Amino acid sequence: MYDEIRCEYPLPGTGYRVLPGHAFQTKDLECLLDRYTITAEGLLVLHREVWEPVPEEERPYYGTLAWEKPLGKWIRSMKAVPVGDEEIPHHGDIRFYDAFRVKGEDERRVWLEYRARFTEGSVSRIEVEDVQRPASHEDGRTWRGILRGLRIETGLRHNRSRGIDRRGAG
Numbered sequence: 001m002y003d004e005i006r007c008e009y010p011l012p013g014t015g016y017r018v019l020p021g022h023a024f025q026t027k028d029l030e031c032l033l034d035r036y037t038i039t040a041e042g043l044l045v046l047h048r049e050v051w052e053p054v055p056e057e058e059r060p061y062y063g064t065l066a067w068e069k070p071l072g073k074w075i076r077s078m079k080a081v082p083v084g085d086e087e088i089p090h091h092g093d094i095r096f097y098d099a100f101r102v103k104g105e106d107e108r109r110v111w112l113e114y115r116a117r118f119t120e121g122s123v124s125r126i127e128v129e130d131v132q133r134p135a136s137h138e139d140g141r142t143w144r145g146i147l148r149g150l151r152i153e154t155g156l157r158h159n160r161s162r163g164i165d166r167r168g169a170g
Contacts, residue, residue, distance in 0.1 A: 001031045005096045007114070008040040009123055014112055014131050016100065024096035024114075036088070038116060042123030044088040049080040089121035095129055108133070 002025045011018060029036065035047040054077055056062050061072040097113035113130035116123055 001033055002027050003029045003031060003034045003036060005029075005036045005038065005094070007038045007096070007116075007126070009038045009042055009116075009126060010040075011114060011126060012128050014128055016102070016110055016112060016131075018100070018112065022098070024098045026094055026096040028094045028096075038094075038123060038126075043121065044090045044094075044118060046086045046088050048083045048086055050083055051078045052081050053077060054079050087121070090118040091120055093117055097130075102133075 004023045005026050006021055006023055008020075023035075026036075035049070037045045037047065039045055056073070059073070059076050061067045061069075061075060064072075066072045094116045095113060096116070097111065099109045099111050102108045102110055111130065111132040113128070114126055115129040116126045118124065
């Protein structure tokens with residue numbers, strides 16, 4: 001799993017704009033789907049939550065035909081309730097990252113990865129760890145188009161239950 005981290009502290013430039021409040025992912029903390037914030041002051045804050053059941057009549061499929069389907073009663077059956085914030089005295093690095101759709105470039109994404117160095121509970125610096133952008137192709141195809149073409153040329157297809165396999169191979 002992973003944790004979610006938002007960064008209010010100024011991020012170094014990458015040539016791409018990250019909107020304020022964007023939720024990145026990290027695997028450098030507890031990986032319990034917790035929510036953290038790096039504050040503008042450079043502190044790491046854990047937003048503590050408890051999970052409570054949602055009454056059946058408040059769930060999205062209550063009273064519909066979907067309610068009797070396998071997941072109908074389960075969907076949104078729990079909700080996170082904030083119980084307070086806790087400052088975490090982290091010492092070391094936290095990498096956080098996400099893939100962003102580039103506005104105006106059909107189906108293209110850019111991978112941005114940052115590394116925040118915490119010294120005795122406070123950010124000493126944030127650096128760009130990695131920026132990856134799909135290579136431009138002479139014929140203008142995107143990654144999705146190239147992969148689609150590869151499957152056609154090689155006879156590979158995607159089987160949701162088993163991953164990628166050869167056509168006709170069970």
